Amino acid sequence: GIQVEQSPPDLILQEGANSTLRCNFSDSVNNLQWFHQNPWGQLINLFYIPSGTKQNGRLSATTVATERYSLLYISSSQTTDSGVYFCAVRGQGGSEKLVFGKGTKLTVNP
Amino acid sequence: NAGVTQTPKFQVLKTGQSMTLQCAQDMNHEYMSWYRQDPGMGLRLIHYSVGAGITDQGEVPNGYNVSRSTTEDFPLRLLSAAPSQTSVYFCASSYSWSGVSKLFFGSGTQLSVL
Numbered sequence: 001g002i003q004v005e006q007s008p009p010d011l012i013l014q015e016g017a018n019s020t021l022r023c024n025f026s027d028s029v030n031n032l033q034w035f036h037q038n039p040w041g042q043l044i045n046l047f048y049i050p051s052g053t054k055q056n057g058r059l060s061a062t063t064v065a066t067e068r069y070s071l072l073y074i075s076s077s078q079t080t081d082s083g084v085y086f087c088a089v090r091g092q093g094g095s096e097k098l099v100f101g102k103g104t105k106l107t108v109n110p
Numbered sequence: 111n112a113g114v115t116q117t118p119k120f121q122v123l124k125t126g127q128s129m130t131l132q133c134a135q136d137m138n139h140e141y142m143s144w145y146r147q148d149p150g151m152g153l154r155l156i157h158y159s160v161g162a163g164i165t166d167q168g169e170v171p172n173g174y175n176v177s178r179s180t181t182e183d184f185p186l187r188l189l190s191a192a193p194s195q196t197s198v199y200f201c202a203s204s205y206s207w208s209g210v211s212k213l214f215f216g217s218g219t220q221l222s223v224l
């Protein structure tokens with residue numbers, strides 16, 4: 001099945017810093033989503049982005065499908081950005097399964 | 111509009127007990143799924159459904175049963191709980207299974223099996 005690797009596994013920032021999270025996948029995809037899990041465990045959908053670029057406030061994401069990676073950019077980070085960021089993909093092989101990476105744990109210190 | 115509702119939020123079981131985790135969505139979503147989350151493992155798919163009456167196995171289906179008798183409900187059954195099933199369980203749904211659709215999660219169930 002399709003493999004998903006996220007990097008870095010852990011990231012510590014000072015408030016106000018920018019960061020880039022990466023998601024690599026092993027096969028062509030027709031569905032790619034980014035999620036944020038806050039410190040209370042709630043999972044929030046950030047982006048549906050199988051290709052191209054999207055922006056939502058301080059967050060933006062870019063997926064280069066031909067090179068099999070996606071990037072999540074966080075600008076001017078805030079302590080509320082802390083948590084775990086997951087990338088999830090579904091391969092174009094016809095499976096209905098959305099496969100998750102192991103996540104990047106982000107800690108933003110005041 | 112409640113979204114995806116999971117119950118209970120917390121549960122403690124003894125080895126060998128059975129229970130059902132409930133999941134309901136009020137968004138008329140076609141696709142529903144169950145994930146478990148363990149430290150360092152990300153989210154792993156247990157079972158999923160692409161519509162009422164249709165279910166299939168995910169990555170880690172052993173020890174779990176599901177059914178989908180209505181569009182709204184997708185319960186997860188543990189027939190004989192084992193300590194290895196201690197985990198946080200998430201139900202998720204999306205409008206379409208065919209790809210162009212965001213996935214929405216419930217708030218999770220923290221299960222401990224002693």
